[in-house]
Amino acid sequence: MxxxxxxxxxxxxxxxxxxxxxxxxxxxxxxxxxxxxxxxxxxxxxxxxxxxxxxxxxxxxxxxxxxxxxxxxxxxxxxxxxxxxxxxxxxxxxxxxxxxxxxxxxxxxxxxxxxxxxxxxxxxxxxxxxxxxxxxxxxxxxxxxxxxxxxxxxxxxxxxxxxxxxxxxxxxxxxxxxxxxxxxxxxxxxxxxxxxxxxxxxxxxxxxxxxxxxxxxxxxxxxxxxxxxxxxxxxxxxxxxxxxxxLGNPFTITQSDMLTYALKHLDMMLNYYGPDGLLRFRRHLPFYLRELPRASELRNSLITNRSEQEVKQQLQNILPKLS
Ligand SMILES: Cc1cc2nc3c(=O)[nH]c(=O)nc-3n(C[C@H](O)[C@H](O)[C@H](O)COP(=O)(O)O)c2cc1C
Missing domain, CATH: 3.20.20.70 (Aldolase class I)
Structure with missing residues (x-):
């Protein structure tokens, strides 16, 4: 071993x-x-x-x-x-x-x-x-x-x-x-x-x-x-x-997986913290986006989105472009 x-x-x-x-x-x-x-x-x-x-x-x-x-x-x-x-x-x-x-x-x-x-x-x-x-x-x-x-x-x-x-x-x-x-x-x-x-x-x-x-x-x-x-x-x-x-094994994660987990994370934060979950999730969001194309533009527009629906919708709109 x-x-x-x-x-x-x-x-x-x-x-x-x-x-x-x-x-x-x-x-x-x-x-x-x-x-x-x-x-x-x-x-x-x-x-x-x-x-x-x-x-x-x-x-x-x-x-x-x-x-x-x-x-x-x-x-x-x-x-x-x-x-x-x-x-x-x-x-x-x-x-x-x-x-x-x-x-x-x-x-x-x-x-x-x-x-x-x-x-x-x-x-x-x-x-x-x-x-x-x-x-x-x-x-x-x-x-x-x-x-x-x-x-x-x-x-x-x-x-x-x-x-x-x-x-x-x-x-x-x-x-x-x-x-x-x-x-x-x-x-x-x-x-x-x-x-x-x-x-x-x-x-x-x-x-x-x-x-x-x-x-x-x-x-x-x-x-x-x-x-x-x-x-x-x-x-x-x-x-x-x-x-x-x-252990010498391959492991990669795709950009679309990253975004899928970001969306999942947001849902889990909302379930756990209630409406406060979105505010807390904003500490994670820029990091999930950092490897995506046009990350800073995306981040700026998502940070200004007020509601969880807006944030979710915008993330979901990006998903098909990545797959
Ligand atoms: C945002 C943030 C929060 C942290 N909170 C704690 C904490 O609650 N307890 C602790 O022992 N260290 C805390 N740390 C220190 C980290 O556990 C770690 O020792 C430090 O970041 C260095 O390791 P890294 O280079 O892998 O981040 C925190 C660090 C950061 C950046």
Whole structure:
């Protein structure tokens, strides 16, 4: 069996090496459901949700509103204090998720200001207490942590060792500093160093867009798995494409398929969010169109369309021209 056909084990969970990264506002329930049309086994991270939000959600915020089809899901929590963690973990586990992830990588100002996300990388005693608390709440469930290279300075090696010592089952690293956000080259050398010192699986996140980049990053780092972020945005077939290409199998998607899935995605968003679905879908639409002829003209006219019927009609009008 080759590295690429083997799965990776996160405690008792066995999943393919390519996984869907958390993308707030993008990898929501409808999008995860659409990904399942192509990839049934891959681990899909949810968008980050704060422990307090999950603990207090009585259904209105839909933080725990997903279907079995979406499993295996890695539910991503943010936390800055211990108060809500136990209740949040109880609720998440009761919904049958495959695993829980702690976000220690988000660079957003409001998140960092509250002391969660990547701010944890700059406060190791608090980070350790939060990790230990989650571990104790879910002693038998897979538990992963997503980190950065560091906050303002690199300390991911020390953090990774601490996480393994606390009993975390796998880590994912986006090897950039908080100050870099998504800019500059990811520090793959650092990821390789972390892989060398840990015995738990190490996943990489950052700039993996296709099979050649995944292969090259594997050769540089030796990591166990790959979180695919921006490359899955409006490409629900991306994880399948990566898996097939890594196994030496062909996989292509036609422009008319792209549009058909865009229409399907819009319907799923409308079903899930009601009329708000169209507004949320507008974040996906330009990406679905990017490879079509006259994409920018098309995008401008679709963005100004007000109603779901207008958007659907215009997309349907393009379809026959592509087939
Ligand atoms: C729109 C957007 C939303 C994101 N939301 C999250 C999030 O909720 N949790 C998280 O850990 N990372 C989040 N990230 C970071 C990604 O998971 C990933 O680590 C980063 O984009 C680098 O990987 P990529 O080059 O494959 O996109 C987000 C990134 C983007 C672009």
């Amino acid at each position: 080759s590295y690429w056909s083997e799965k990776v084990s996160i405690r008792n969970l066995c999943v393919p090496r390519f996984m869907g990264a958390p993308l707030d506002g993008i990898t929501d329930s409808p999008f995860r459901t659409l990904i399942r049309e192509f990839s049934t086994e891959e681990l899909l991270y949810t968008e980050m949700r704060h422990a307090a939000t999950v603990a207090h959600d009585n259904g209105r915020l839909k933080t725990l509103c997903f279907s079995n089809t979406e499993q295996p899901i890695n539910f991503q929590l943010a936390a800055n204090q211990l108060t809500f963690i136990e209740r949040a973990c109880e609720k998440i586990i009761a919904h049958g998720v495959a695993s829980i992830d702690l976000n220690a990588g988000c660079p957003a100002k409001n998140v960092v200001k509250s002391g969660s996300g990547s701010a944890l990388m700059a406060d190791l005693p608090r980070f350790k207490t939060i990790v230990t608390t989650i571990r104790n709440c879910i002693p038998n469930h897979p538990f992963t942590v997503k980190i950065r290279a560091g906050f303002k300075t690199i300390n991911a090696l020390e953090v990774a060792q601490m996480l393994q010592d606390c009993g975390v089952d796998a880590i994912a690293i986006h090897p950039r500093l908080q100050t870099q956000r998504s800019e500059g080259r990811p520090n793959y050398v650092l990821a390789g160093e972390i892989k060398k010192i840990l015995s738990i699986p190490v996943f990489i996140s950052g700039d993996i867009i296709d099979w050649p980049t995944a292969k090259s990053v594997y050769e540089q780092t030796g990591v166990d798995g790959f979180l695919i972020g921006r490359a899955i945005w409006s490409r629900p077939w991306k994880l399948r494409e990566l898996r097939e290409h890594s």
